[in-house]
Amino acid sequence: MILYILAIIAGFVILVWSADKFVSGAASVAKHLGMPSLLIGILIVGFGTSAPEMVVSAIAAMEGNPALALGNALGSNIVNIALILGVTAIVAPISVKSKIVRKEIPLLLLIVLLAGYMLVDNALTFNEGIVLIIGFFSLIGWSIFAAIKGKGDALEAEMDNELIEHKMSLRAGVIWLIIGLVMLIASSRLLVWGAVGVATEFGVSDLIIGLTIVALGTSLPELAASIIAARKGEHDIAIGNVVGSNMFNILAVIGIATLIAPMNNIALEVLQRDWLVMLVLTIALLIMTYRFKNQDGKITRIKGIFLVVAYVAYNTYLAMSLSGNL
Template identity: 85%
Template sequence: MFLFLGAIVAGFAILVWSADKFVEGAASTAKHLGMPSLLIGILIVGFGTSAPEMVVSAIAAMEGNPGLALGNAIGSNIVNIALILGVTAIVAPITVNSKIVRKEIPLLLLIVLFSGYLLFDNTLTFVEGVVLLVGFFSLIAWSIYAAIKGKGDALESEMDDELLEHEMSLKAGVLWLIIGLVLLIASSRLLVWGAVGVATEFGVSDLIIGLTIVALGTSLPELAASVIAARKGEHDIAIGNVVGSNMFNILAVIGIAVVIAPMNNIPFEVLQRDWIIMLLLTIALLFMAYGFRNKEGKITRLEGFILVICYVAYNTYLGMTLTGNI
């Protein structure tokens, strides 16, 4: 038992560090190769912070633990909005200025709704996995188009400042990219092994482990990135991290896992409980970010507290179902 727990702790620690270095190296390399700052912000920072979820879920699927893969993706989306944006807004209220980020949030809602449609029959087939991946590549194409058309967007200036602060040579960028990727894969394998071991020891489904422990751990890079960005006043990076990550989790993370190992007999609770929570949080994010009724698009400290309470309540509910109190 202690060996499994140690593997989880060590896996998380290396995962968070390597994910950060991977994103920094990738962003620096892309900048040296001439990629626009806005595109780096949308693709590499927005999607790159979900690299842990992708690697963990892919490994889990390959090792015959599809529940862990699915739980990780959905659970991470719940963590991203409820906990990460909640904590970030408490630290520094988040104002949404970027037009691109404001366009991405309704798109995220559509992606969430589509994932619910796929989950409705409690299966995710190989073909559906391919469809999700096609959607992901379409999203990349749209992101490139948006970056080209979005010159002068608020996100661009924030990314310029961020890249300047973490400036490094091309050689260093490539080196950190490779080191980060290698350690990311190694730590993910360690984390999956530990998580499956704990689930087996306690008789808990790998789905629940994925929704809770693994989802929280793989989302730590987003938490660190968003809080730091918000404290610097880089609000659009803070919320862009979460929105980009959530789209990536559904389209790429679930897509890759399902292509590797199609999922049959998915527990109905995934749609009835976890997907519903993800949907409601996404709708809440839409309302907060758009600021309807002449309200500024902003996530206030009060709303941040409410989001964190929602996260605690959700995990408490999961815990009560495990103990048989519900």
């Protein structure tokens, strides 16, 4: 048991470090190759912050633990909105100015609804995995189009500042990109091994482990990035990281895992509990950031506290259901 716990801790630490290096290296290489800052912000950073979920879920599916992969994706989306945006807003209220980010939030809601439709029959088939991956590549295409058309968007200026602060040579960028990717895969294997071991020892389902421990751990890069960005006044990067990551989690993370190991007999709780919570949080995010006549679309500290309380309530419900009190 101690060995499994140490594996999870070590996996998390290396995962966070390697994800940061992977994103920094990828962003630097993209900049040297002439990719616009706005596209780097939308595509590279969004993809990079979801890299832990992608690798962990793919490995879990390959090793015969698809429920862990599904729990990781859904749980990470819940963590991203409720905990990460909640804590970030408490530290520094988030004001969304980017038109691109505002368009991404309703798009995220549509993707969440698509996932719910697929889960109605308590299964995810190979064909549905293909649909999700097609959706993922369509999202990439839309991101490229939005970046080209969105010249002068608020997100572009924030991303320019970030790239200047983390400027490195092309050679250094390539090296860190490779090292980050290799360590990302290695730490993910270690994390999955430890998580499955703990689940077996305690008799807890892979789904619950994925929804809680693994989801929280793989979302740590988003937490660090969002808090740092918000404190620096880069609000659109802070919320853009979360929204982009959530879209990638559903389309790419669940899509890849489903292609590797299609899922049958998915627990009813996934749709009735976990997906529903994700849906409610996504709708709450849309409402919080929408600019009504008398509101500026800012996620205030009060709203941040509400989100964190929602996250605590959800995990308390999970704990109570495990203890048999529900």
